[in-house]
Amino acid sequence: MSRPCHHNHQEPIKLDDLTERLREKSQKITGPRQAILEVMRREAHPVTNKKIMALLPDGVCDLVTVYRSMHLLEKMGLVRRFDFGDGAARFELVRGNSEDHHHHLICTECTTVVEIEQCFPNALEKQISQESGFKKLSHKLEFFGICPECQS
Amino acid sequence: MSRPCHHNHQEPIKLDDLTERLREKSQKITGPRQAILEVMRREAHPVTNKKIMALLPDGVCDLVTVYRSMHLLEKMGLVRRFDFGDGAARFELVRGNSEDHHHHLICTECTTVVEIEQCFPNALEKQISQESGFKKLSHKLEFFGICPECQS
DNA sequence: GCCTTATTGCAAATGATTTGCATAAGGAGG
């Protein structure tokens, strides 16, 4: 009874929707935030703060502002945080249903990233919850391997 | 066709075995390394470098030596590295079959750790490998939740 | 437009981990 994650890779998401969600939470819609969301919209895979900074038009804002913005966006559920194990946090825009989530497969040679459909089976997670007595379970799961390119 | 991880929590492992494995790889058996292995032997769950340092008898060695030793032990397969998402690496002694591995369930309130039997299903991982073309797949998986104590 | 409050920039602090380098300690061979 496993239930794979659903994800909407390419589903377009309008900047207006995002700014609207910001407004709902009485957060100000500032230049840096709009620009950052604009960048995130274009990225298909998780990106680091430094990368976001680099993708931003020159002079939009400070790196510190990127950090602070990502914290805010994460807390608001607009982006999701990932850890690929290299010491730098990565963020990906949440598209569509915020309940959905997906995992990644990262090439340990070239760091190419591929989205994965498969998720940890719900039934198993439920079993873990029952056996341990823990509630509100969630998990962090990422895969690593050698991509086709790097196998030669 | 899922295949849960096997793990030998309490299986005793002799220091001699460990030093022997060190010797095989022509690494020196130094005081700090023996003391660190001794500490690791006693720990049931992953511990940070700082914690290892604290558990070591006073003056055994420098924190830097702990970092370097853990790198070595990890490379030699004597310990495994884990990331609980709080910015500090944690290590656990590999007991028994080095093929085995297990995951953890961490309480997000008090950081209590529980070992988990369930692992990501082999069949699904194989499927991911086939679909993506990636080889030598591995995964990092940790669970988070609220432990019984913290639910009240 | 004005005012209150959230936001930003910049510098500096943190925390984990790594590195350079001179000194000290394993251990193979005699």
Next chain:
DNA sequence: CCTCCTTATGCAAATCATTTGCAATAAGGC
């Protein structure tokens, strides 16, 4: 047991990612 060569270690300082303090600035409601 002693010597020599190599690996380890201590200590200080460098890196890296991320956070924080604070004064200056911009958003948005009224």
